[in-house]
Amino acid sequence: MRLIYWLLLLQIFSSPQLTGQSFTISGYIQDAQSAEKLIAANIYNAETFDGTVSNNFGYFSLTLDAGPQKLAASYIGYQSFETTLNLQSDTIITIELKSTAELKEVEIIAERQKDISQSAQMSEIDVPISQIKNIPAFLGETDVLKALQLLPGVQSGGEGQSGLYIRGGSPDQNLILLDGTPVYNVSHLFGFFSVFNSDAIKDVRLIKGGYPARYGGRLSSVVDINLKEGNMKSIHGAGSIGIVSSKFTLEGPIIKDKTSFIVSGRRTYIDLLLKPVIQSEFRDNGEEGDTGYYFYDLNAKINHVFSEKDRLYASFYSGDDRFYFNVREVDGDFKDFTKSDLGWGNITSAIRWNHVWNPKLFSNLTFTMSHYNLDTEVGYGTNNLNNDILDEISIGYTSGIRDFAAKIDFDWVPNPNHFIRFGISGIDHLFKPGEFELFQLEAFEEFLEVLGQEEVDAQEFDAYIEDDWKVTDKFRVNAGLHASGFNVQGKFYTSAQPRLSMRYQLKDGQSIKASFATMRQFIHLLSFEGIGLPTDLWLPTTERVLPQDSWQVALGYAFKINEDWDLTLEAYYRSMSNLIAYKEGSGLFELNDWQDRITQGNGDSKGIELFLQKKTGRFNGWLGYTLSFTNRQFDELNFGNEFPYRYDRRHDISLVANYELGPKVHIAGTWVYGTGNAVTLSNNQYIAWHPRLRYDRSFLNTTVEDITDRNNFRMAPYHRLDIGVNFIKQKKKFKRIWSIGAYNAYSNNNPFFVYGDTESYTDDNGNIVSDYVLKQQSLFPIIPYVKYSFEF
């Protein structure tokens, strides 16, 4: 082991740049107009093509030989940059790229121009936010997570749901980061919208396999979302008015080229619009009251440049959903009231400090807070005519999770052949696995009883090191180790997770790639295999509940067919252990220990994914196809027999097409097809017998449903076409966009759930006959939308 260590060090420091005289060019790469940092932009020697990419903060470091060097930089949607430097010392530069949108009216939207055959990383997709905004969306609400569902290997749950099911995993196994902070509940309105406001987002990256060592804590994927930093040069804004919600974003400098801000807010308003109607309806019934539902998001970020070496970012997110129903009925001198309130939401914040120690060493220190809380209350009682409460009985239920975290990450680029990342982090988790509050007010005396689960405090520690190593011109490796520990209830779990990705370059833009990764997850989400309810519980690993583990191996082929077209083919196998599920017959809203309600088991998934993408041109888009097989096995479920995962989807197809009819009209369409979800249904019954006692020798009998196997029935396949058109016009002072379109354009009756029912009729002989029938409930027929957006 020690020999390998010394050989690696020897390799790192024996590069040509260290043996001859060499110097380091470092700095930031940014948008020329807004000074927004560009993530993963290419910076390279234009003659040798030795190069690097900018990190998450737009910083790069490239060591080249002394003397004249032709330096180039490129990024999709931007004009390439090229300059010649006479390198005589370490040099700090800021590269500013001009957006092609400034050069012509037609905005180029596509995957950034990264040669997919070059990178060692596999199973990674960057989705430009401009492309996401063009995809037709449900009720016109652009949704980052739903756009990711159109990629191969990524599946949606049910109709309209924003949860991500990636390579056989469940939504809790995705590490969803907003400016480096994990977000626990990523959906509004029971999963129909994600919490991410696309107007505030700069960049979205999905990694679904071959995870670099810098990521940990989840089994399935990493969704890394970065907020915009705010325009450093001038004030800009954007907004939209849609059927469901409106949003507004404002960004600009506080101190020009030093400090910038961005604030973005979104709110639904159906509750406000309908308020007069609802109150009038209550009045007509002789009642007072109101009812409604809304959600909102608020994003804010400040970015300050202290010097060329130090920058500070502070970001904040708050989002809430609330459903309420309050009614008061006048009864003489009193009013009887009934109230229901269901609220849930996240608050996250992050402070990040970038420091450049030397041209080759960059660090980012981060402090984050993330809090998810569900709070519900149902009650009834009596008011006097002044609405003072005279008596009340209510029951409340709360659950949630709160994290405080600190981490430091280092990027070290000793020479162009190595990009080394290392870092450590610590998280303090506080889990609240469900608590009931019973409240009673009677004769001015209050009684409060708290029942349910104790809070659990736990600490998670992580450390990692990884090296993106260009071994030869054709062979590139990203190797690393992620170590983690979890301290809970006096027990300390540890884990060492090796990660490896390799690429071997073939000729003509082709390469083969392979990866292996092990992952460990210390937190669990206990949920029903249905819609994403806010009542889903985040739970810790404990003495009794073991951490989830997985390993994944993948093999891929990448082919850059030409400048426009890319083809990727990947095959994967993934094994998971210690997954959790409710025991048969157990469920929500029970007072016993949650650990008694769950059982742990295993899962596996294997599949092939095809991704054919046209990146540039007036017509662009992609075709994604996934063939997959996903199963679960729990000793205490289905008698220990393996069963298909609810979201085991044999075929999954996504077709995305954008076409620019002209500079002012963009048309887009998506078509998706997926094998139906697996559900548990019974179609037959029998009388079951059960012996009683010796003395009466009788038998109990009861009718039971024969459930042969869990998830034994397939719903009908899901398929849907969405279409949309954007009409863009540059006015004198702002740009306006009218968007119209339709969700489920051919109004297919897609299955949402299936249930059994009994229908009775009278036969020819006058007898009443009952038939058992299966019914499929659909949710949305064609749903048109119209939206007005503006930018200035």
Place this chain on the structure above:
Amino acid sequence: MKVITTQILYTTLLMLSLVTLISCGEDFFETNIEIDPPVLEEKIVGFAFINLETDELEISASVNAPIGTQINSRNFSFNSQVIINKLSTNESFEVERLQEITSINNIFGQHFTDDIPLNFFEEGEDYEFNFTDLDNIRPDATAAVTFPKKTTISDAVFEYEAGLREDGDEASSITITIEDDSNEHNFYEIAVLLNTSPTFASTIDLSATKGLQDDFLLIDDSSFNGESKELEIKVFRISDPENATYQVEFRDITEDYFKYSKTLKSQVDNEDNPFSSPVPVFSNVENGLGIISLFQEQVIDVK
């Protein structure tokens, strides 16, 4: 250019309208449609609960039926044959089918005999129950069962004042000592009798779960395998214990029956609960449904 844009806008709106109209069949806003249910696979449903000391057998052989159909003896009975094999001696006998559908205990498709061969049922022996549909409509069904061994209960002690029951009422307790066999994974079913009638019994012991009826307890010996286990059972505290007699009805049961009882209770308890996960009921009848259970029973007088 403006004209072209307007034309495109109108064309798009027209296309959208057309698509919408084309889709507007009778069931356009119908979000609830009937679909074909899975094809029903008819199976034999077999039940037998046989005590080693029994002198007569009652075995039920019926069939499953589509959900929604009215259950009655007509559609649950069929022309069946039941043969029991003792595997160690290859001895077998056929249990006679009763023609009267509703007889003792209202068992559908009943087979009955009071003429069991001498020493046919013995503890530790393996048996195979074969169910045949003489009309060849349903596949033959088979169950393999081993007669469980009898466990010694070395003590059963009554305590009048034993704290509170789980519902807050005052409790008495009966503590029984089970001499568990270390060579076997054992399962037990326990009921408490007060003046020979069953009475509510409960325990906080982690090895126990509730049976289908609340006065039954199911015990898994995983946590005390091979040990002498003292199990405290709480019962109602009555006012005049001097005039009462307590007994414990203790059964050695098979693992299959344990699973069947547990899952049956779980399905029954949760049939109207939309927030619970579905519960399949365990069966040890291969190619069929139901449970074939052999058990040993003893009634212990409590001191």
